[in-house]
Amino acid sequence: MKRSFLVLAGVSVLVVLSLFFGPAGLSAQENQVQKAKIFAEEYPLISDSDMYCSILIWDQKIPEIKIIGSEREDERAMMVDSDTFYINKGKEDGLDVGQMFLALQIENPIAKLGYLAQKKGKVRIIRLEDHVGVVKIEKSCGDIQVGNYLIPFEEKETVIGKDLGYNNNLKPGESLTGQVIYLDTDFNIAATGHWALINVGAEQGLKVGQQMTIFRQKKPNYPREAIGNLVVIDTQKKTATVRVLSCREAVEKGDIVQVK
Template sequence: MTPSPIRWLFALCAASLALASAGTASAQRTAGTLDPSIAVARSVEILCAPRAIWLAPELPTTVAGSQEGRAKRMFGPGEAVILDAGRNRGLAVGAEFFIRRQYRSRVESVVPRGEMPAVLHTAGWLRIVAVEEEMAIATIAHSCGDVLIGDYIEPFEAVDPPAGSPLAEADYASAARVLFTEEGGYTAGPRRFVVIDHGREDGVVPGLRFTLFREILAAPGLVNNLGEAFAVLVDDRTATVRIFGTADAVYAGDRLAAHR
């Protein structure tokens, strides 16, 4: 009997497990770390941080299952998964990809209706270990959370941990706003990540320092400084920042004054 493509691929996958295990360590090293005294976050933390997305990808390659079929819907580090594309979409053995999903933020009131981007969640990253024309097998090299059937892949790009910029005059007049916190939520605390509504177009660069503050509604013009934040991921219209030194929770809608 001629073995099915799936059985053949999983046979190759099983033969590659030792290499895949070594690949996991390699992926971790690719992410890298820097001395936390000069970097505001480790690379692996930045790679797992939330960000905003405005448009869904067209015809993405997705996690379609495993050798256990669709009965298993959740995966973790070291596990093998089936992708619903192969050489037909340029996949090759050894290539690394982010594993991502997107969903609506639970916060809607901080921006006008229809102007809230979706949350881009990185579930981890994987490495291709076997490829056919229209399917591939990959092993999960690192997980930031559960990997689910339906998650899609995008090319992996390493990041360098930015050093925080020095103290300077805080620009309260052109303050950014917290759009949502991790998982698209309302609140965050120290050393957590939030997404803001300023990005590259507003002069934000990795490492830029912000003063976090909250406007006092009963006293227009007065603010309550909450702590600091530093940009770690910067897109055109939004950025992901990490919170430091807050004595209070940070909420969606709180403001950030850049130090320039």
Template sequence: MKKIYLILSVAMLACIVPGYAQKTLSEEYIIQEKDTLWDISDSKFQDPFLWPKLWNVNPHINNPDLIYPGVKIIIPSREELMQQITPPTVATEKIKLPLRKEMLPTTESVSTTVGKTEKLPAEKHKKYLIDKNLYLSLGWISDKFPGIGKIVSTPSGREITGKDDIVYVEVSPAKILSGTGQPSLIIARDESSKSHYLIIRDIKTVKHPVSGYKVGHLIRVAGVLEIIGTDSGTSKARILRSFEDIQVGDGLIPYKETDPPVAPESARTPKIQGHIIESLFTKELSAEGDIVFIDKGQNDGLQAGDVLSVFSGSPVEKVIGNVQIVSLQPTTSAALIIKSDGEIISGLKLGQKE
């Protein structure tokens, strides 16, 4: 009888171990057409915001915005991925940002008229502050909801849709956006962009965590669609990109392709004081790699790439992290947490250590 139990135990273990190993081991993946690290992180880890860690384990990818079909990458297990370190430690004085491989100048041979060969520096590749998809999905805080249209229905009657789905929309181009509600970085102004729209959602009313006054509406970008025709007099559109579930009732604003801000070689550390007022996904606790909104903007002298320190609350105020400005509005900004040594929550003070 003991032998039978032993045999059964070994058999059960043999069934369990391979399954466990599959979940914990890395795998190879061949890049397909239209793949992005954002999409791969979303499909493999159900979290597109893990793309910087995925990039970190594939150092042969010089530019995360330029990955080509046929390139082989390593996709680690989620446990291995979470052990990866994202952006480096940042000082609070003048910050020298590290140069990735794509930013380093290279040389090429150039023949001269006298037959000599000179080494000339090649043009540097642009290094953006954040991934293009993340930049597009950031959203902003607006005085009013700036939509000029909305998704009204779907052919199937579903309320939730995604990439490549067909939806019906209503658009009122004559609707005027308020000066404070207009996201100037993404409003289309050229003929080629007229059929493309950002899909936006009014997430919540943001109140200042310290003073209590109303800051505005948190607007998040859920995706991008293109109007492709009409169906019985109703405009029909195809969803080109989806950053989260897209819902009937979501708003629309005109869209123009825009690059993220270019990363400075040395980040400014302006002596501007403010507060964290909200997080992109309204989480109570934020950490390294998350996006937060702050109560200072262009009108206060901030620029994209500026770095501010995050201070803990009372009784002992100390630096517990750093944020870098990645998108600006007149009175608010979106910032990426590039370092966190503690719990980062709304209401924490920002500035520079004296």
């Protein structure tokens, strides 16, 4: 009787193991592995730095809210996280304590498209008087200075995906095409991870998250060659900010970009 019980128990264990490790069990495990592989291949294509610290073409009216001074201006010109500064607007101008803004440095005009601008980080109003306010830096990008402007802060969502790479499959004119008009480097060339500006934007239907192949055509009668891939991280009316995802040659001003 005892021996029969042990045999029956052994058979039961084998049945359970076969159910777990048999074809159905292996299939479930393979599905989990496959999902893990897919997850590993995909990642946030647009980072917080891309969204809140990058360059852009400012094509709107110059913002009204401006930094006019700082608490520690006698010690240093540059402001960093947790520093406080003063702005030229207050509660009588419609501002509220707790409001979040994005600091913006506006520089020289570019090709009649607008002004070159740099996002400088997130700031928050902590105190208001009638026509002046006190603002604290929550998260800066480099430095914030007197003379910078503030625009309303908008929370943005990243884009999950993967670098689609680059090849010569796209035909000229097959999809939206533009050119690189500015590179955010000191060497007039850009590589993987660098920001650049292109001369197509929201009015042409370009959207954040779209990837574009970078082409170079050395002479008008030469074929163009794919040299890299980029992702759109911000759009303005007629321009966009992009980040190079991958490239086999340094990206230069004048290179062609085309939506995949």
